[in-house]
Amino acid sequence: MIKQVRVVLFLVMLFTSIVLLSSQTSAAAGAISWTKPVERETKQAIKGGTHKKQEFAFGDGDLYWIHQVTAGQNQQPYVVTIPVKGESATFRYRAVAANKQPYWAQVSLRDVRVLPAASGFLETENKSVWLGKPIVYAALGKGTIDEKLTLAPPVEVKKTAGGYVLQVRLPMRAGLISEMWALESAEPLVIWGKESLEQIWLTLDVTDQAKWLYDGYYYKSPSTYVPYTETSYWRIPENYVLRSFLYTGGSKAALDMGYVMLKASLKQQEQQGYWKSLPRSQWLQNDYGISEGFYDTRFNTGAAGMMLKGCALYQEGEFCDAAKRYTLFFQQHAVSNHYVVEGTRPGWLVADYATVGKKSNTHVSLNHQLAEINYLYSSYLQFGDPTDKDLADIMLGGIVNLGSRWIVSSGDLHYAYFPNGTFGRTDYPYLTYNDLVETQRLYKLLHGMEEPTIGKLMASKLAWMEKNKVAYLTIK
Structure with a gap:
């Protein structure tokens, strides 16, 4: 190797x-008791660019979606809105300490106007959402992307009568691509409280050293690869997050995303x-x-x-x-x-x-x-x-x-x-x-x-x- x-x-x-x-x-x-989800993909021209959306609608009501916008010229952001019912909403996210060790952190939506810049789990009494961190990048070719960290939009939090609304303003910049994904469920996607399960999820990085994108799983590029930048990631055939989902399971999130990630690998x-x-x-x-x-x-x-x-x-x-x-x-x-x-x-x-x-x-x-x-x-x-x-x-x-x-x-x-x-x-x-x-x-x-x-x-x-x-x- x-x-x-x-x-x-x-x-x-x-x-x-x-x-x-x-x-x-x-x-x-x-094997599990399983109903094949309905997969939908749309692509449409929008002012100054293109919008693509992929969805997997699962038989139990769970929904995975990912938005991607590509711009030919600078335009106003494309707004993704996520309604969240429930008063006691929290966001559990994978944070990284100064010594580079990951740990779980948590905030209440009532206390913040924007979510921490990380992927994580939004949980209320009525809904559970695994949110990916929004990303903006340039496609370098040869299965490699260059992340534009300073352009990544925040996830804005707004209080409503019945809960909250999250808004993500995906930038539309010439030559760049913006993405955002989520998995939604009316039931808990992960049942927390078991230390071993929490430790497993801490290792599943889709934000820092790795990225989950529209067309698959990307990992930090080694300096010996071409193309390469200090913020580049390459689409690696072996998805280590997927491996954990398939072999350990233990959650709706693992079951749903395991299928979604396998379908992406199949296309590659x-x-x-x-x-x-x-x-x-x-x-x-x-x-x-x-x-x-x-x-x-x-x-x-x-x-x-x-x-x-x-x-x-x-x-x-x-x-x-x-x-x-x-x-x-x-x-x-x-x-x-x-x-x-x-x-x-x-x-x-x-x-x-x-x-x-x-x-x-x-x-x-x-x-x-x-x-x-x-x-x-x-x-x-x-x-x-x-x-x-x-x-x-x-x-x-x-x-x-x-x-x-x-x-x-x-x-x-x-x-x-x-x-x-x-x-x-x-x-x-x-x-x-x-x-x-x-x-x-x-x-x-x-x-x-x-x-x-x-x-x-x-x-x-x-x-x-x-x-x-x-x-x-x-x-x-």
Whole structure:
């Protein structure tokens, strides 16, 4: 994987790893009673620009909406109005302390004229609204936006006879785009009071390091990506907020937004079955000659894994088909871009990155390889195609045939295997261990026994983690 990107995302993935493991036996893992929502999208010309609106109307009355205005020339703002019934209205929002740690803050609407500049939950005795923070940005191309922080409008609060009215004046500036989204319900979207749930929601950032926009999930751009600014964000194929929604659930907000976010990801999937990383990575360009629009196996396998989960959870045929398309694409990638590892069993290591349609000769990260194996085993369990299990077994053989060579003298594991047969780079503190645990779980489920080499790598990594005081979840 691209180290520069992964370092930024590590804390999110660490928490997601814990959430993922702890939820494997939970009720959230099964299908739900679900009525497919009605999706509507409108686009109309307005003075000086264009207004787009997308809605998902859920069977229980919940409503998700997002407005987007694009201006060709400066005009008066586009006003979004949100009526809120109820006298005792509060706004719970995710604030960030000086030490950059998030915490929950709360204000009463009767005490403010504008809401704090953050996403959060507006709650009354009659209504619950998850409000996104309004955003203004410039589209830089290649799936990247540049946020214009000084232009972001406030959410104004006005008292009415029966409650309140919120108004957002989305700027219409030449060459810029303004957006605002919300999820509304007559029932609580999240039932607060359980510490573990509150801590989970604190990690779900759609305001600061990440953005939820009209066409998907964006993350802070690494400086090695092109285009780049200090306030740019790129559309990343793997949505970490969505992962938590699908695997932990526990709220109407997670159930509704999980579906909405999967639908956005579905629209971004290429016809061949993969999701492009649209910017150019300077590092991939310099080391391997891979330019923009590249294929990243870890990001893609994560995105496809969520489609697989959505297939089971929502019983949605489109999500099932998307997972199958990716599986076929990955099978073709693996056949065309692998290194044969000789040993006691057939073994392949599959290249991490590619320009689709060209031969790839990149390194193989241990965590990428494990994640791909885990996806294929999971796909086999969902759809029963033996090709998935067979390929996973061969890829597991690639790891097993190298055996203890993965282990560093300190007990840690090498991050990657390189095309010249060498190993190198520093592994993540926790991520690969989590992948190993999941591989062992799936292998035992399918083969009736644990895989000894995977067990050895797990034990070595765990001992290193304990020695270096790395937090981890004990699996029982």
